[in-house]
Amino acid sequence: MRKVAIIGGGIAGIAAALRLSQAEFTPIVLETRAKLGGRATSFVDPRNGKILDNCQHVAMGCCVNLLDFYQQLGVLDRMQWHPQTFWANPPHKPDVMCSGWFPAPAQFTGSFLRMRMISFKDKVGIAFAMFKLMRMGYAGRERWRGRVFLDFLQQTRQSQRAIDRFWEPVVVSACNLSSARVDAPVAMKVFQEGFLSHRFASAMALSVVPLLDLYDPAEAIIAKTGGQVKLGVSVKAIAFDGTRVTGVVTDDGLVQAGAVISAVPFDRLLKLCSPSLREKDERLRNLDQITTSPILGVHLVYATQVLDQPHLVLPARATQWLFNKGVDNAGRQHIHAVISAADAWMDLDESEITRRVREDIDWACPRARALEPMEVRSVKEKRATFAAVPGFEALRPGPRPSAMGGVDNLFLAGDWCDTGWPATMEGAVRSGYAAADAITNNNTLQRELPAALLARVAGLG
Ligand SMILES: Cc1cc2nc3c(=O)[nH]c(=O)nc-3n(C[C@H](O)[C@H](O)[C@H](O)COP(=O)(O)OP(=O)(O)OC[C@H]3O[C@@H](n4cnc5c(N)ncnc54)[C@H](O)[C@@H]3O)c2cc1C
Numbered sequence: 001m002r003k004v005a006i007i008g009g010g011i012a013g014i015a016a017a018l019r020l021s022q023a024e025f026t027p028i029v030l031e032t033r034a035k036l037g038g039r040a041t042s043f044v045d046p047r048n049g050k051i052l053d054n055c056q057h058v059a060m061g062c063c064v065n066l067l068d069f070y071q072q073l074g075v076l077d078r079m080q081w082h083p084q085t086f087w088a089n090p091p092h093k094p095d096v097m098c099s100g101w102f103p104a105p106a107q108f109t110g111s112f113l114r115m116r117m118i119s120f121k122d123k124v125g126i127a128f129a130m131f132k133l134m135r136m137g138y139a140g141r142e143r144w145r146g147r148v149f150l151d152f153l154q155q156t157r158q159s160q161r162a163i164d165r166f167w168e169p170v171v172v173s174a175c176n177l178s179s180a181r182v183d184a185p186v187a188m189k190v191f192q193e194g195f196l197s198h199r200f201a202s203a204m205a206l207s208v209v210p211l212l213d214l215y216d217p218a219e220a221i222i223a224k225t226g227g228q229v230k231l232g233v234s235v236k237a238i239a240f241d242g243t244r245v246t247g248v249v250t251d252d253g254l255v256q257a258g259a260v261i262s263a264v265p266f267d268r269l270l271k272l273c274s275p276s277l278r279e280k281d282e283r284l285r286n287l288d289q290i291t292t293s294p295i296l297g298v299h300l301v302y303a304t305q306v307l308d309q310p311h312l313v314l315p316a317r318a319t320q321w322l323f324n325k326g327v328d329n330a331g332r333q334h335i336h337a338v339i340s341a342a343d344a345w346m347d348l349d350e351s352e353i354t355r356r357v358r359e360d361i362d363w364a365c366p367r368a369r370a371l372e373p374m375e376v377r378s379v380k381e382k383r384a385t386f387a388a389v390p391g392f393e394a395l396r397p398g399p400r401p402s403a404m405g406g407v408d409n410l411f412l413a414g415d416w417c418d419t420g421w422p423a424t425m426e427g428a429v430r431s432g433y434a435a436a437d438a439i440t441n442n443n444t445l446q447r448e449l450p451a452a453l454l455a456r457v458a459g460l461g
Pocket of ligand 1: 295
C-alpha cells in the first residue's frame with residue numbers, strides 16, 4: 001500500500017502527493033498535460049509567446065489549507081496580500097473596503113459606511129442581512145439547504161440595487177453562480193466565514209508569479225521519498241480486479257499501486273471507471289448528475305496605464321473584476337478581466353467579447369476610453385467549476401470508501417468532492433489532504449480560523 005498512484009497533477013493531486021511524501025509513502029503523480037496545476041495554472045500564448053495564467057486566481061485568509069499548501073511548497077512569499085478591495089464608482093474614485101480598528105465581525109464598519117456606491121438605506125439593509133447571517137450561526141445555514149441565496153436576500157428585503165451592486169459581485173465571484181442559482185448555504189458560508197468570522201479571513205492574496213511557478217518545488221519534495229511526477233502521461237483506466245483497484249492503465253501499460261487516488265474532475269473520473277467498478281463503488285454512481293458553470297478570462301494590453309488600483313470590482317456590470325497585472329518597461333499595462341458564471345459569453349467570438357469587456361473597462365477606467373487595446377486574449381473555461389446548485393451537496397462523495405461504501409483502496413480527491421467548500425483552490429487542497437489522510441491515517445487538515453470573540457457572541461461559530 002505504500003506506493004500510491006495519483007491520477008491528475010492539479011492542486012488536489014499535488015496536495016495529496018505532498019502529504020503522502022511527508023508520511024513516507026511513495027506517490028506517483030500521473031498528469032496528462034506537460035505541466036502541473038490543472039485549472040489553476042499558466043500557458044504559453046502561441047500568438048506572442050507570453051506566459052499567461054488561464055485565469056486570475058484569488059486566495060483569501062480563510063483558505064487555511066491552501067496557505068499551508070503554499071507553505072509546504074515554500075512559495076508563500078510568491079503571494080502578495082491585498083488588505084483593500086476597490087469597488088468602481090465612476091465618475092468618483094473607487095470606493096475602498098478594508099479592515100479598520102474594530103474586531104470581527106465589525107472590522108469593515110468604517111470603510112463600509114464611507115462607500116459612496118451604496119446608499120445609506122441599502123447599507124442599513126445589508127447590515128441587517130449580515131446580522132441575520134451571524135445570528136443563524138454556521139448550523140443555521142443548513143436550514144437553507146435546497147433553497148437559493150436569492151430567497152434569503154428577498155426574505156431580508158434587500159433592494160435590487162443592493163443585490164446588483166453588493167451581494168451579486170461577491171456571490172458570483174466566490175461561487176461562480178448567481179444568487180438566483182446558488183444553493184443558499186454555499187453563499188452564506190462565503191459571508192459568514194470569509195467576512196464576518198475573523199478579520200484576516202477576507203484578506204486577499206494574489207500570486208506575483210505565473211501560477212505555474214507556484215508548483216516548481218513539488219517534484220523535488222515528492223522525489224525525496226522515492227515518489228515521482230510523470231508529466232504527459234494520460235491515465236486511460238483504473239485497473240480493477242473485481243474487488244480492489246490494482247493500479248492505473250496508461251499508454252505505456254499498467255502502473256501498479258497499492259492504492260489509487262483519483263484527483264481528476266468528476267467527468268474525467270467517470271471515463272476511467274469500468275462498468276463493474278462503477279457498479280461496485282457507490283461514490284461513482286451519481287457523478288453524471290453534477291453540472292458545471294463557466295468562467296471567462298480576458299487578457300488585454302494597453303499602451304499606457306489605465307487602471308491605477310491593483311484590482312477593481314465592477315458592481316452591476318457583466319465583467320466582475322479587473323486585475324492589474326503590471327506595467328512593463330515600455331509603459332504598457334496588462335489587465336486581466338474576469339467574468340464568472342459566464343454562460344451568456346460562451347458562444348461569443350473574441351471580437352464581441354472584446355467589445356463587451358471594453359465597455360465595462362471604459363466605464364470603470366476613464367483613461368481607457370480613448371485607447372484601443374494592443375493585444376487581447378480571451379480564455380473560455382466552459383466547465384470551469386461544478387455548479388453548486390440546490391441538491392448538489394448530496395452528490396459530492398467523500399474521499400474514503402467507508403463513508404458511502406465502495407472499493408477500499410480507491411480514494412477520491414478534487415474540488416468537487418465533499419469538502420464543504422465551493423469550487424476553489426482551498427477545496428482542492430482540502431480534498432487532496434483528506435484523501436492522503438485516509439491512506440496514512442493521519443489528520444493533517446488545517447483547522448478553520450476560529451471565529452473572533454465578538455463574532456461568537458453575535459452567534460457565529
Ligand atoms: C477560470 C477559473 C478561475 C478560477 N478562479 C479561482 C479563484 O480565483 N480562486 C480559487 O480558489 N479557485 C478558482 N478556481 C477554481 C480552481 O482553479 C479549482 O478549484 C482547482 O484548481 C481545482 O483543482 P483540482 O486539482 O481539483 O482539479 P484540476 O485543476 O482540474 O486538476 C485535475 C488534473 O487532472 C489532469 N487529468 C485529467 N484527466 C487525466 C487523465 N486521464 N490522466 C492524467 N491526468 C488527468 C488534468 O490535466 C488536471 O491537471 C478557478 C477555476 C477556473 C477554471
